Amino acid sequence: MDEFLKQDELPSGPFSVLIDEIPVDFEYDDRGFDTTIVLLHPAISPKIEKLPMFIGRAITQNAPVNRLFVADPTLNIHGDLETGWFAGSSAQPNLQTHLNVIFRRMTAGKRTIYFGLSAGGFAALLFASLHPDSLAMPVNPQVQLADHSSPRVRKWTNVAWGMNNKLDSDTKAMPPVETDLLAVYEEPLKVRVVYIQNTGDRDHMKNHWSAFKAKARPQALAGVALVDAGEGHVAPSEAYLAEAINHVATADSWGRFNLKTLKSSPNRATVKSPPKDTPTQRDTSRYDSAGKSTYADMSDFLSQPLATGLSTFDYHGTPFDILVRKKENAKATIVVFHPAATGANITRPYFVGTSLTDKIDVNAVFLADPSLELDDNLRISWFAGNSKQQLQQDLPIIIRHVLDEVGSENHIFYGASAGGFAALYYSSLFPGSLAVPINPQTRISNYGQTFVDAYAKICWGIDETQESKTELPKVTTEDLTEHYQTPQKNSVLYVQNDTDWHVKKHMEPFLEKNNTRNHTMLVSGTWGNGHFPPPANYQEELLRAAVLCDGDWAQMAERHPDVKVVSIDPDRDGIPSLVCSCTRPEAGGANPYCVSHGTAKYRQDEEHSPIDEHSPKY
Structure with missing residues (x-):
């Protein structure tokens, strides 16, 4: 961290920073814009065979933003974990603090958007709350890990933090890091939030969006999109997310956003995917x-x-x-x-x-x-x-x-x-x-x-x-x-x-x-x-x-x-x-x-x- 902070110039392309002797992987794409987007990934799927995992290349390719891709280092430490919410582990207990420092350094002098899906959405909300004048774009996020019903939370507390939460129990003790964003957003914050939630995701509609809306100060919500992306915990289409990011990035000021003006369909079933690259x-x-x-x-x-x-x-x-x-x-x-x-x-x-x-x-x-x-x-x-x-x-x-x-x-x-x-x-x-x-x-x-x-x-x-x-x-x-x-x-x-x-x-x-x-x-x-x-x-x-x-x-x-x-x-x-x-x-x-x-x-x-x-x- 000390060596990173002493550098006069920002690194470009892939780079790693050792935090508590464990590498955290990044990739920075400086495209000369006044806005930088930090892209935080969700839980990995069984299809992911190689780490680090970065998300958001396609949906930000045509947006007027610099791009900082981040991989959660906890997944490298513990190979059987699917997610860690960028909230650290017993081996990196201060990860949230250190990442905040790195993000602030990489985005200095720029408007900053924190974007993430699901667990990455939790991280987007967290790091935006630590960064005055930034904007969070969470998609189907968790907002309070102790009340999240997924067994992944108990697995993370036990494997990454050495706790003893029973996998078949609703009782979850939390590690000494920030896991409750409802409490965070109850406080006055100089941050804006554009919250995107799939209405077909009933669990997150009830237990996360509704709770966030009830607790968060209204001044923080710059825009809300409750969209039909399909049944279950699925994100809106890439076309919709790309248009939403572009809508925010091109705005002269971050006041209120009317996401109902977006033309792309959020439902993946109704969007024809572009052809994948195949060998010539x-x-x-x-x-x-x-x-x-x-x-x-x-x-x-x-x-x-x-x-x-x-x-x-x-x-x-x-x-x-x-x-x-x-x-x-x-x-x-x-x-x-x-x-x-x-x-x-x-x-x-x-x-x-x-x-x-x-x-x-x-x-x-x-x-x-x-x-x-x-x-x-x-x-x-x-x-x-x-x-x-x-x-x-x-x-x-x-x-x-x-x-x-x-x-x-x-x-x-x-x-x-x-x-x-x-x-x-x-x-x-x-x-x-x-x-x-x-x-x-x-x-x-x-x-x-x-x-x-x-x-x-x-x-x-x-x-x-x-x-x-x-x-x-x-x-x-x-x-x-x-x-x-x-x-x-x-x-x-x-x-x-x-x-x-x-x-x-x-x-x-x-x-x-x-x-x-x-x-x-x-x-x-x-x-x-x-x-x-x-x-x-x-x-x-x-x-x-x-x-x-x-x-x-x-x-x-x-x-x-x-x-x-x-x-x-x-x-x-x-x-x-x-x-x-x-x-x-x-x-x-x-x-x-x-x-x-x-x-x-x-x-x-x-x-x-x-x-x-x-x-x-x-």
Whole structure:
């Protein structure tokens, strides 16, 4: 604990803190938000074979929150326990106090939500009560362990604390820790509670919710959702919980919450679950009608005239696939990079957006990331290569060959998420081109740690989380915020959903470091809560406008009303000169990101007269 508290920087990814010489496991996902959610798990089921156990990844993936996952260490000490309510044991008698200190340290300066299911709900209520101005989101919680009828309570007191409560008796002596939240919430507390309870859980409705409502001070209850999630002690659907968390996290202030406005069904039986990720398989049969060409290797591909349809060549032991569609007399070409290959029944080669360019007078080149061929379970690799394939060196040569063969004059590099990272990187290697990244990652190591670790291990043989952050920059360009800190000769049309956690973690660091001489434009909007792209027709509008620019990308601000100019190079031909009126001392001068905050913009050729930010032209 002492060593942890002395650290100047918060740990990132998985970490452990020894409390009474016993490790407590955490995982911290800092996504750059002003709110942090602490996720506390319920009792483990027999299906759980490995500890530590963390919950809440899926339901918080698209919420604007940093995430602190916590595992109850009592389950590690005593293997036959299902739960310990994060309330400690005789080996860790002060666990509640120590966890409170850790939580306060990890969430300092942030709004804090404590979220938990069942036993985790008990813990959420407890730790929120110890943390002024925080908010608890318990789901089907226990609130008084002495009156909880489950044999798990007696088992916990006996096994974890060495007590002698009879398993067949209602009499339960309690250990010397906080087990009665009714007494806690009878006192005035500077805390808010959003209580979610399944009405089909009759035991918890009667013995916990009703008791809490009767005892707790009304000022503490910021919101109550009594929902039909099904019979028994079952939680509402993931979709409902995700929407509830997002509802709370996006609120400007934590006053009262009307959870009746949530649109998702709480009943799991009525919610269609999203398809689970399954291993990808290689299948090129769907491209039979488009025409398929095979080459011996990269040199063979580059030495021959380009064929339309699917081209495949051996790339240092795995297939490299390119899908080409050429339109007569088209001057522009869109190079498309795919995002993560998530979902069920994904086949390789993986291409996306194949219908997006059908109605646009443009050539289209679709690329499949060859790193996905290394392992059927690898989902994302950012077109950043691997130890056998130096893709960031080879792919520009391949793209140049394709662009020359189709007679392209104007080049547009397009991709979403991981594909947006690739679009930004490879466009920078083609002077005069345009990058159109959609919700991109701008630094690989700032993405979800599970995905980064999988990429680092499978593609580069990097095993440990902490190593991936230090070793990846040595083997591949993984930080585009640094890359674009130097002047680049391409243009960027950055498209970002403003409710996406990528705003804080990827867009803002990119725009803050972006060299002010780089021609950068921004399109932002609300297209769903979380990491969701704009609708396909909207993306098509942007791409059509880009094609009509005929290589003069500065026209985008005139051709599409949502395009804002962020920064611009005054020395480049055909591009008007803009300077920014906003300065920040900590930035050392002009702030290139001020346009997104609505500050005034000025044109030098209009004697610094203010430009109306709502003008369709600007």
